[in-house]
Amino acid sequence: MACRQLLLLSSLLLVASLTGAKPTSRAAPHIIHILVDDFGWNEVGYHQPSDVSADEIEVQTPNIDALKEEGLELDRMYVHKICSPSRSSVQTGRDPIHVNVQNVHPEVTNSDDPVGGFQGIPLNMSTMAEVLSDTGLYETSFVGKWDVGMATDMHAPYSRGYEKFFGYFHHSNDYWNFNEQKCSLKAVKDLWLHNETFSGPAVHLENGAHCGQDNQSPDGERCVYEEELLMGSVKQQLQDYAAGDQEKSLFMFWSTHLVHMPLQVPDSFLEKFSDVDDSYRRSMRAMSNYLDTEIGEVVDTLKETGLWEDTVLVFHADNGGEIMTQSCGGNNYPLRGGKFSNFEGGIRVNAIVSGGYLPEDRRGKVEGRLFTSADWLSTYASLAGVDTDNLSDAKAVASNLPDYDSVNQWPIISGEAEADVVAREEVIIGDTTSVEFNGDGDTLVGGLIRGRWKLLLGAKNKLYRISQDVVTSVNYPSHPIIVPEAIFRTCSRKLKNACLFDIYADPAETTSVAEENEDIFNEMLARIDELQETVYSPDRGKKDKRACEAAKGEYGGWWGPFM
Template sequence: MMKLWLPLLFAVWLSAVCGRDNNQKRPNIIFVLADDYGFNDIGYHGSQIFTPNLDKLASDGVKLENYYVQPICTPTRSQLMSGRYQIHTGLQHAIIWPEQPNGLPLDSPTMADKMKEAGYATHMVGKWHLGFYKDEYLPWNRGFDSYFGYLTGSENYNNHKRTFMDGKWYLDLCDQDGPAHNESGHYSGHLFTEKAIDVVQAHDPSKPLFMYLAYQSVHSPLQVPKPYERKYKHIKDRNRRKYAGMVSVLDEGVGNLTQALKDKGLWDNTILVFSTDNGGQVYEGGNNFPLRGWKASLWEGGFHGVGFVSGGRLPVSGVVNRELIHVSDWFPTLVGLAQGSLNGTKPLDGVDQWDTISQGAPSKRTVLLHNIDPLHPRVGVPLYNDTFDTTVRAAVRVGHMKLITGNPSNGSWVPPPGESQALKFVSDRRTSPGKNVWLFNITADPTEHHDLSDQMPDMVRTLLGYLQRFNETAVPVRYPPYDPRSNPALRGGVWGPWE
């Protein structure tokens, strides 16, 4: 009888051991998203702003130097959480405004849903900006076990209010239990870091952790505690000085979170991703030099993102990765790292890039649709009548080549205040108001000084063909009119669902 039991006992033991090993192989995953953080605003890109914590994490990990996000807030967040292009979620145009009955569609799971399904504890702190007009769009109903932050796209850093279209200010700060009325005066850069650290300290290490920390920093309004601004008294431009102080709060916060993970004993089994959501806004102190353009533009300064991967579970360090990676790639990459399933999702536009990040393998991506926005005001006349309409605002990357159509917004090169203004140029739109096609070899010309559209008409037609095929898969734009029922005055002066 003993001989019969021995194989069964061995099988049970082996299953338990393999189960433990399998669990250990699933790292904690921390995703930190900065808001409106410029390409030239991190130390290792030569910035005048000090970012020692971010620089150290990046140098200990993998810097992503051919990494792309979207030009504005909602689109980047929607692609991060869904793994799908804007043209496939209906969020091609602008952002989700607080008064709009709109949100990231419910027809596909979020990254948090998939992490939870894989057995992860899932938590979010910070800016949501993916819709809240119905309860089912709220973050704690979209895969997160807990949430603390704000639902709209912008708020005051200290009193945590934002205006309705009547010009009055209303509270936008909550968790899954209701509004947070007692945090007035608590600067959000500090508040969100402290809430993230609370999540880490309360975490049960028997489960893997997924945390999405979406800082308000460094989006306008330009507000920062005085000690941080005083660090940059040598910067004469007031906006740049305040912005630099806000970056220092962000850098300090990421450093404090990293230390909390180490103190909890989680760091050695953690992968941390840092990303911006779009380029810096030059009118509000941000800077993307030497890239062309800024936030909301289709130039590289609008969406060539700051990004890196770090953490104790990363098998490499000191690497600069120049493979093409997009924000939509995080969905399959991180769910795959968590040993989760992609079943139940609509077709993804992101691809799993873990081998590229961790082993230096070639990127699985050679084509990247930046966007097609049919609602943006059109420019000029179509270049051709048998392919994509060049009056429509759009951009696509195929290999080394990037094509822009329509109105890409201002394309100036803007150095940081105080540096050589001889380096500033103006967009060609000032001299060619009807122009609606640009072609660049981004590998050879990352700063977009040399438009090749006239020299390479065959390449223009080839890339227009890509845009045409993408456009044939697009769903209608979701951009409803403002709903007066969204007025927070109807719900105790707090932003929240109204349907």
């Protein structure tokens, strides 16, 4: 072993002894990051109300519950309210207002801005995979939903620090035929494979023409559920890694399709919930249970291959469950709102840190200090021995792009930090002027969290209204409100219409306390104005016809980079 590696190993073992982390013979622990999609606060067993009887609870997530019992629950983990911005934040270590608050489609381009005129992560911003790769200690892999850029090869995972990629580029696709959107009225498929020997559409995995949710066993045709393919890739890569030379540690980012729309799942899982009357809720219950089952299989694989003891495993959602119209089937009870809303149900998510590398005295506990999607980059960098106090993205700074906002949370996770030490002082809540869910607009600071205080501020062009002012019931959608997105609350700059909440005493955000806390309201409003001056707000452009041209021509009916 080279002198540099010996010195680094010695320093990491010293850090482990000081932090309480489990000493390891490796230079750095394995990192498995599991990002689940649209997974509501009330979709896990451990968040079920204590006063609800067992026969009333629909949720069945024993493996996730076990992960929490042998890990550390992060009770105040915050993300953006929509998919792509949360993912941009996680990958780049930036607050969404400094990287992306728009959920536009990956076919958009703006030729006037060759850096930021695309979906997702601007060119010249570094990612967590690049930071870890640059240490020389990690091999990297990405499986699942990407959703942060597709326009060129430089936007794809394999140019963002991930050596392997198996997944799809868009917000979602059909779980059975992989279709996502259309070109000239013809559906286009979205599934890509990149490894040492191949890079292109995963045509060899295409299902038969009759395969679908309503026909899962067509005669003589291939018909495999997409999530089975993704999970199978994760397990195979873990097994292959364990059987190899293991010179480097493993960083795997597994971004599940579940439980995002469309509501599709194998019949064998639907049958488990045949007693759930509402078909949408039945599908969501089945999808959550499928997710839980595959989480269990991957954890078992980590343990069977001997990788678990040297692993830090992080599990969290990209945003809250989708409750827009009852057909979505999501549930964030007892939190207000859901996906697309800045109420707690949209941005406060289930999160767990587990794995054998987590100190034993942190297992089975609940951590209540603030965490955000931006913090994982610095946290992982610290595990690789990087000096995170001086961590900067030189490539971005040279391009006049925002630098990292990421905070190293490992001292909090490991228990090294005292109980009264706070790594993150505030959570910046992002928003947009766009009136379309997947449209482009100006970047806004839509609120702020500091300790027990949360201030929400609606967009002026939307009359300061925050959508989904509703709390669902335990077994949503048993609720009289059919279209929650049509229920608004005004959250303005005026004291009488302000939305300042004490989220410790009032986690459901029922009552504003602005008038009795005017000084706090004014202080936080001033901070929002200060942060607004720092936002990154490129014009990401419009759908580029070259995306369809490439899909129909070069890729034979599949999406891929088009510039």
